[in-house]
Amino acid sequence: MIWWIIYVCLGIGIVFNLLASLGLLRFPDVYTRLHAGTKCTTFGSIFIATAVMVYGLYEWWKGNDAMISMTVHSFLALLAILITNPTGAHAIARAAYRSGVKPAGAVVDELGGEKDD
């Protein structure tokens, strides 16, 4: 039973990471690629980290005390990803816009006049 939870979490995580790399190839410009690269990776990472956490808890419950550190470490790694991922994506998008990259195929660009301040 516990193994099925771990396998399902790993499966979902890997599928979303695969979709993220597919999106990096398919999308036309830097902003849409950022969407694919950062978002699907976060969702994938959450599920992969959950699988590791469940496995660590299971081993700890069986009596292997040192395995709890694996759970704590992957939880901290998950928190770090959740904080740094949007910050990094924001920084890259802002830098791209400031250096004059226009969004490809955009139907609307309400930031148009804001660039030169």
Added chain:
Amino acid sequence: MRVFVSATILSFILWLLLTFNGSLWQADEILAGIVFSILAGLITAKINIKEHKNLSLTRWLMFIAYFPRFFYEMAKANFDVAYRVITGKIKPGIVKISPGLKNNLSVTLLANSITLTPGTLTVEVDEDKNLYVHWINVRDDFFQEHEEKCRCKYVCSTFPDWARRIGE
């Protein structure tokens, strides 16, 4: 001083969590932890935070209550982006939203929530705390909505209300 104390305590807690291995900590581990946390605190002490917020329990509880709601939105949007990756049907654009938030903490929280939700990406924030969001699939009914406040709900559902409750 305030920054030094909070940074030291936070890095010491982080140290304790990272060195925990199922049994209690040794004395030398704790000693090294104290030395390094004070070092980290000294380095970060120069950072100047303008808007201090006092520690409030309700705000933290609200923050924890925000997680399931946020995770639901994120999961829903993730499947949407996955669909767009496979089919390639995108309609990108940069839209401006005015959530009407006042302080930096709530704007940071909202901008990070928007960026973590797939399909939307905060590109810029101006002085009046309006957010410029790159949206992978701009919906048509967004433009029919002329009320500035109501426009937010298409981009980020109820996130501004949560950000206001947590941050202000």
